[in-house]
Every structure is written in C-alpha cells, then in structure tokens.
Amino acid sequence: MKKILLIDDEPTSRVLLHRALEKHGWNVLQASDGESGLQLAFAEKPQVVVCDLLMPRTNGFHVCERLRAQPDLFPNGKIIVTSSSDYDSDRRNAMQAGADEYLIKPVRAEQLLKLLERYHLDGAPAAPPPPPGSQSDGGGISLKFWGVRGSIPTPGASTLYYGGNTSCVEIRVDGELMILDAGTGIRSLGLSLIEEFKDQPISLTLLITHTHWDHIQGFPFFPVAYNPRNNIRVLAFEGARKSLEATLSSQMESPYFPISMQQMPGNIRIEELKDKKFTVGKVQVEAMFTNHPGICACFKLTTAVGVVVYIPDNELLQRLRASKDVRNVERSDSQEFARERDQALCEFIRNADVVMMDCQYDCIEYPKYVGWGHSCVDDSIALAVDANVKRFFLFHHDPGHNDAKITAMVDEARALVARLGGSFQVDAAREGLEVVVKPA
Ligand SMILES: [Zn+2]
Numbered sequence: 001m002k003k004i005l006l007i008d009d010e011p012t013s014r015v016l017l018h019r020a021l022e023k024h025g026w027n028v029l030q031a032s033d034g035e036s037g038l039q040l041a042f043a044e045k046p047q048v049v050v051c052d053l054l055m056p057r058t059n060g061f062h063v064c065e066r067l068r069a070q071p072d073l074f075p076n077g078k079i080i081v082t083s084s085s086d087y088d089s090d091r092r093n094a095m096q097a098g099a100d101e102y103l104i105k106p107v108r109a110e111q112l113l114k115l116l117e118r119y120h121l122d123g124a125p126a127a128p129p130p131p132p133g134s135q136s137d138g139g140g141i142s143l144k145f146w147g148v149r150g151s152i153p154t155p156g157a158s159t160l161y162y163g164g165n166t167s168c169v170e171i172r173v174d175g176e177l178m179i180l181d182a183g184t185g186i187r188s189l190g191l192s193l194i195e196e197f198k199d200q201p202i203s204l205t206l207l208i209t210h211t212h213w214d215h216i217q218g219f220p221f222f223p224v225a226y227n228p229r230n231n232i233r234v235l236a237f238e239g240a241r242k243s244l245e246a247t248l249s250s251q252m253e254s255p256y257f258p259i260s261m262q263q264m265p266g267n268i269r270i271e272e273l274k275d276k277k278f279t280v281g282k283v284q285v286e287a288m289f290t291n292h293p294g295i296c297a298c299f300k301l302t303t304a305v306g307v308v309v310y311i312p313d314n315e316l317l318q319r320l321r322a323s324k325d326v327r328n329v330e331r332s333d334s335q336e337f338a339r340e341r342d343q344a345l346c347e348f349i350r351n352a353d354v355v356m357m358d359c360q361y362d363c364i365e366y367p368k369y370v371g372w373g374h375s376c377v378d379d380s381i382a383l384a385v386d387a388n389v390k391r392f393f394l395f396h397h398d399p400g401h402n403d404a405k406i407t408a409m410v411d412e413a414r415a416l417v418a419r420l421g422g423s424f425q426v427d428a429a430r431e432g433l434e435v436v437v438k439p440a
C-alpha cells in the first residue's frame with residue numbers, strides 16, 4: 001500500500017489532508033514535530049513525506065537534510081515541503097536541502113493528490129526516471145555546440161554558418177548532462193532542454209573555464225535556472241579578485257540586470273573548485289590552468305567511452321615568448337620555460353578523442369595580438385599533431401572572422417595536419433553541430 005507521512009505542528013492542515021489521502025488509498029501517518037517525524041519516517045519508510053517548514057524540534061530544512069543523508073533508511077522517497085513563506089530564499093534553501101517540491105500553504109488536498117499522481121507510486125518506492133536524452137547517446141559521448149565564438153556575440157549575415165553566439169558546449173555521457181561555459185549559446189541550449197524534458201526536473205553540471213564575459217554572459221538568460229524544480233551545479237575556480245559566486249552574481253547586479261542571481265528560482269549550487277581533479281558522476285574531470293589573462297582553466301573529461309578536452313582560451317607560450325621578451329628573464333630561459341609549458345599541454349591532450357581548442361587567429365594576424373591570450377591555428381594544430389589526437393575542432397572564433405574566413409582557416413589547418421604527418425579530422429566548431437564518440 002502507498003504510504004505517506006504528514007509532518008506538521010498544525011493539526012487542522014494534517015487532518016484535512018489525512019482524510020482526502022485515505023479516500024484515495026493512501027496509508028497515512030502523522031507527526032506533530034520534526035524529530036518524531038524523522039523517527040517515524042525511518043521506521044515506516046513511507047514513499048512520500050509532506051513536511052512543514054516551521055516546526056518545533058527540528059525544522060523542515062533539517063528534516064529534508066537528514067532524510068537525504070540516510071538513503072538506506074529513506075530510499076528514493078519524495079519530500080514535499082509545505083510552507084506559508086513565499087520567499088524565494090526559503091524555497092531555494094528547501095530544495096537545496098533535498099525537497100522535491102515546495103508548496104505554499106494552504107495546500108488543497110486536490111493539489112497534493114495531483115502532484116502525487118505525477119510520481120506514479122504504486123506501492124513500491126519510485127525510482128527516479130532516467131533523464132530524457134541520457135539514452136540518446138547510445139552509451140557513447142554526445143557533444144553539441146551551442147556557442148563557438150570568442151570575445152563578443154557576432155550575429156549577422158556573414159556569420160550564419162558557424163554562428164555568432166559565445167562559448168557553450170553540451171556534453172552527455174554516463175547519464176550526466178554537462179555544459180561547458182555559459183556564453184550566450186546557453187540560452188538556446190536551455191530552451192531546447194525545456195522542450196525535451198517537458199515537466200520533468202532538469203539536473204546538470206555547468207563547468208566554467210573562467211569568468212570573462214564570453215563565458216558567463218548567457219547565464220542570466222538560461223531559462224533552466226528559472227524553474228525551482230531544476231538543479232544546476234556550477235563549478236569553476238575562484239576569480240582573480242573576488243570569489244566565484246561574487247564574480248558570477250556581480251554581472252546581475254541592478255545597474256546591469258533586473259534580477260539578481262539570488263532571485264533566480266532554480267536551485268543553483270555554486271562550488272568553487274579546490275582540486276584540479278574531481279568527478280561529475282562517473283565522469284573524471286581534470287583541469288589545467290591555461291595561459292590567458294586572469295584565472296582560466298581548461299577541462300579534460302575522461303569516460304569509459306573516450307576523452308574530450310575543452311580549451312577555449314589559451315595562448316601557446318612558445319610563439320608568445322619568441323615574439324616578446326620577458327622582463328628580467330634571459331631569452332633562452334624564457335623559451336625553455338615556454339617549451340616545457342606547451343609540452344605539458346600536449347601531454348594533457350595526448351590521444352584525446354575530441355579536442356576543442358582556441359584557434360582565434362591565423363599566423364599572419366597573430367603578431368598584432370601578441371599577449372591577448374589566444375593562439376593562432378598553426379600552433380594549436382601542431383600541438384594536436386604531436387599529441388596524436390583523434391578529432392580536432394577550431395574553437396573561439398574571432399568576432400572579426402566571417403564564415404568565409406573560418407572556412408579558409410579550416411582548409412589551412414587540414415593542409416597543415418597533412419604536412420606534419422597527422423591524419424585526424426579537423427573542423428571548425430559550428431553552432432548546432434553534434435558529435436558522437438561511440439564506444440570502441
Ligand atoms: Zn573567451
């Protein structure tokens with residue numbers, strides 16, 4: 001029989017819901033404070049706990065946290081928090097504490113029954129449905145480009161083919177939905193996710209390489225972040241001056257944007273990365289700091305199927321140091337240091353299945369932009385040939401490059417691969433392009 005536990009210190013709301021639920025075949029348990037509610041939940045293992053927020057002896061936030069902390073005693077159970085508070089911060093904190101739903105009081109019985117119907121509970125604890133799309137990768141890695149431009153969006157007739165949105169790449173692997181950077185491309189990605197998931201909650205991990213505008217500017221327009229049922233985990237290293245959270249929220253302060261980051265209704269968990277190696281589900285992630293103004297990382301995702309590396313912003317050091325002497329450093333020391341640093345990146349991408357890499361300039365243009373933090377395509381390609389990668393995408397296209405110019409750069413890059421004895425496929429990243437890495 002379906003079992004539900006009502007925890008609330010107000011007997012009237014409990015009694016009304018109790019009657020309606022019983023009529024619909026539920027075995028209803030009641031508790032009048034948080035502590036006795038927890039005891040009952042662990043002893044009786046109901047499929048659903050409906051819990052008030054403000055209660056004596058353990059409030060609703062802590063009830064959620066403690067239920068979620070004991071998955072063996074409360075396996076896959078749903079938690080519905082009820083509250084008289086309509087403050088966004090209370091809603092957000094409840095969802096972060098582990099609630100599945102947040103209902104404002106008074107809660108009508110029909111409303112609760114309708115919600116319970118959605119859970120499809122039939123006596124057995126409900127397993128969470130697999131996220132839509134997680135199947136579509138067929139056990140491989142699916143990658144889709146939503147923004148491929150560097151620096152600033154460049155819409156217009158001359159950029160229609162490759163696209164004008166700034167950096168954003170979607171990755172699906174091992175049941176994880178991951179997003180690399182939140183440039184303006186993330187808006188269309190969000191709309192597409194909402195279309196796909198319909199009324200199912202969306203959980204995803206957003207990895208941000210650095211907080212330059214072209215990598216975060218889309219976030220205020222990411223529609224997934226406006227639904228309290230969605231969970232967004234944001235991972236990046238701390239900013240050069242302020243914390244990650246302060247840097248991300250400052251672009252939404254009132255002179256720049258009408259809604260603050262704290263007011264976004266989605267469950268947004270911002271985590272400053274401490275280690276260069278960490279995991280997202282079964283995906284092993286390794287970060288490396290790149291040569292770019294401020295704090296900037298690149299990410300390598302290692303999965304059972306293959307390896308994907310994302311290096312949107314990086315100026316390879318050998319050409320930089322050959323073009324420019326460094327104060328107080330001997331030229332020969334400087335160049336040896338540059339060689340070692342570039343070699344370390346070469347090892348980082350070695351044998352990768354897919355590499356997306358900064359190729360903002362060609363080698364004729366580069367001398368005008370020495371020290372701007374971006375590479376020329378020749379150097380990135382040479383590194384990829386040395387590293388024996390399997391597939392390469394020119395990424396972070398210069399806002400001054402139209403479709404014809406990018407196509408010409410791809411042609412040059414392919415010729416260079418052949419000249420250097422490489423044999424991998426080279427393309428320019430293009431909005432809407434999907435790439436699948438199949439299991440070997
Ligand atoms: Zn950039």
Ligand SMILES: [Zn+2]
Pocket residue numbers: 210212292313373
């Ligand atoms: Zn940058």
